[in-house]
Amino acid sequence: MLPTTRLHLSVSPETAARLPRLGLVTRNREGKTRRTRFRGTRYDTARLLLRKQGFGMELLTVGNGRVVQRTFTSRGVKVTDASPGMPDVGALAEEADDPQLRRRIARWRLVPVFHYVDFAEVVIGLAIGDSRVRMQIRRGILSPAQSGRRKVPVAEVVLALESGSPLALFDIAIAINEYQGARITTREIPEAGYRLQRPVLDRDITKGARPELSVDMSVLDAFRAVMSETLDHLLSNQELLLASNPDAVHQTRVALRRIRAALRAFKAVLPYDKRKAFNGELRWFQQRLGAARDWQVFREDTIPKVSVVRQLPERGLERLRSVALGERRRATREAIDVVGSRRYARLQMHMLRWLNALETDTASGGSGTSLLPFACRALERARQDMLLDERPLSRMTPDELHTLRKRGKKARYATEFFAPLWAESDHRLLLTQLRLIQEKLGETNDAVVARQLLLTLHPGRLASPVDRIIQDWSRETIRQCLGAAQPHWRRFQRCPAFWKLAEPLPAPRSLPSAA
Incomplete structure (x- = not known):
């Protein structure tokens, strides 16, 4: 690209x-x-x-x-x-x-x-x-x-x-x-x-892939490689979202988060004003797509889980499914309007123009900087951000858990961006623990969001027993998920920083050109 x-x-x-x-x-x-x-x-x-x-x-x-x-x-x-x-x-x-x-x-x-x-x-x-x-x-x-x-x-x-x-x-x-x-x-x-x-x-749908990085790249070359891959991820799912594919909504939000994570990981070599402006717009679009994803998870994941462990009245269950389907369709239509807007197209065009301008912008601060020490500093910063609060998960408030989950995503994306510089055996343990923590904190967040979604509905749309059953399920699910995530949280805290201990992969040797 x-x-x-x-x-x-x-x-x-x-x-x-x-x-x-x-x-x-x-x-x-x-x-x-x-x-x-x-x-x-x-x-x-x-x-x-x-x-x-x-x-x-x-x-x-x-x-x-x-x-x-x-x-x-x-x-x-x-x-x-x-x-x-x-x-x-x-x-x-x-x-x-x-x-x-x-x-x-x-x-x-x-x-x-x-x-x-x-x-x-x-x-x-x-x-x-x-x-x-x-x-x-x-x-x-x-x-x-x-x-x-x-x-x-x-x-x-x-x-x-x-x-x-x-x-x-x-x-x-x-x-x-x-x-x-x-x-x-x-x-x-x-x-x-x-x-x-x-x-x-x-x-x-298209899922994100790891960018191809090597230790002989400059920081700006690595940034362009990461951004090229994340923008490909974003654009590859765009037409699917406009065709009302709910899974494409999720992949679009993931792509927006990965672009924001890349801007954060490379912020030391990027112009402050451009980075903040793009990050603000990306956050705005990510939030506007949130409702469509939340209702999709509620309908396709939460309701089946609740119906398995709790006895829901048949009429109440059918009504719940019907309401969730209607809300998901409404939120998906809003997501389509957002992604099909001129504002969304303007963001993509200006961002790609800026990235192409960096090709010749040697004053950006990263064209001559070695990638390996920069990557080590970025990974260490992401790890330290993740460990700002090391208390057991059960002692954290919902807001604190949400903050930890966001920090975990940034740490995971940064690690995935720079992981190609080391052998997979070096970073597998840390990435595995990050992924498992994210899975359980994600399930916790889904349970919290389930309660919040019910509060957005007009009174009387659901029978009170259904509302109460979901509230009870949500509290129990949060307790179980935090208990399951706690061992991985402790293992992550003890994980060695592989970028300090392991040798990076050598740069690939270029083949001699044909005479």
Whole structure:
């Protein structure tokens, strides 16, 4: 993701139609504008094996009646003349690097997946200062090949940097967002077509991964690697959340927390004003998504647990499920409005612009700083924050437990960020104890939130026996969870600081370049 040379924006079809008249476009247009109309079909196997391999094949009819075949592989896009009918799968097989895969592809039987209906593409060259950007605007209608599924109007803007600074991409994106609204997306139009045909694909959430760090990196290089991974985590779940996937709400909140944890872990080398401004916005969005997640946990986790250990009246249980479902749907709609807002898109664009500016900002304070001693200091600081209060968990108030839980998340994320610098055997014990503490404190928090959610409901929506049963279950669950977490809390306090004792992994040796 960093440095950015290509940016995909999702816009409305109406915005796409107006973009060529945007002031920034008309003032900076360079060369001839190319306009094309096309229609066609995307092909794959019945099990979408081409998509799984990262390949694609389309037959398109362009405006003058010419039929072309487009093949998509890791090498890029290849366009050749073709005849109407079925695409030539053999041409795609020839593009595969692996001989065994080449033979398999040649035997695959392709079927239509979705159709491009009345698509228009406009390609405009832009000169933004010393930078040259190619803007592609596409809009049309996607129609699933399976009959009975709805057609959907779609539009996207692709900004490709041809020369100059990547900041030009974000200046254009920010202008489009302020003009009519736009959002950065990792889902291109073909992927949207696949998900129209197979709605089950919208269940595939993305979890965060560990960034790839090595001891020979500078602190700023490590920060960019961490932020690139956490932003990928955020953007990968964005479209799923907008499609009402409740699990994507949780992953989005996790991604927002991880970004905030990264800003905190690297705060010594970051500009104070930028870091605080971004952190404030990230916190605001994280809080706005909280209700959707809380009601999801209440409905899918808390109610089943309560019904197992407590005897709930049948009518009261059904009423509880119905109320929780309605509240979860309402909160999810609010979360969709938040993530689909211009404010959310503005935050992403400005943050990515800032990160790309750090590529050349040698005055930021971390470009020449060695990563290993910095990581050791950050890990020690996170550990000391976690140990500010070492009392037994049973003696802490709910607010103190919540504070400990937040500190634990920061310590866990910081440890996961820097863990690749050491062998897994060195940091496994500490991370395991942090994870187990977080699990039990998370269950404690869910029990506390269950009581708080009931207080937000209008009186009379639930029968008093149900309310009382959940209150009793909550108190008992909190007591049990704190008892289960206490041994892990003590083990964590005694865990050795691996960054002080273990040797870091050596830097990977670079392969000699081919002559």
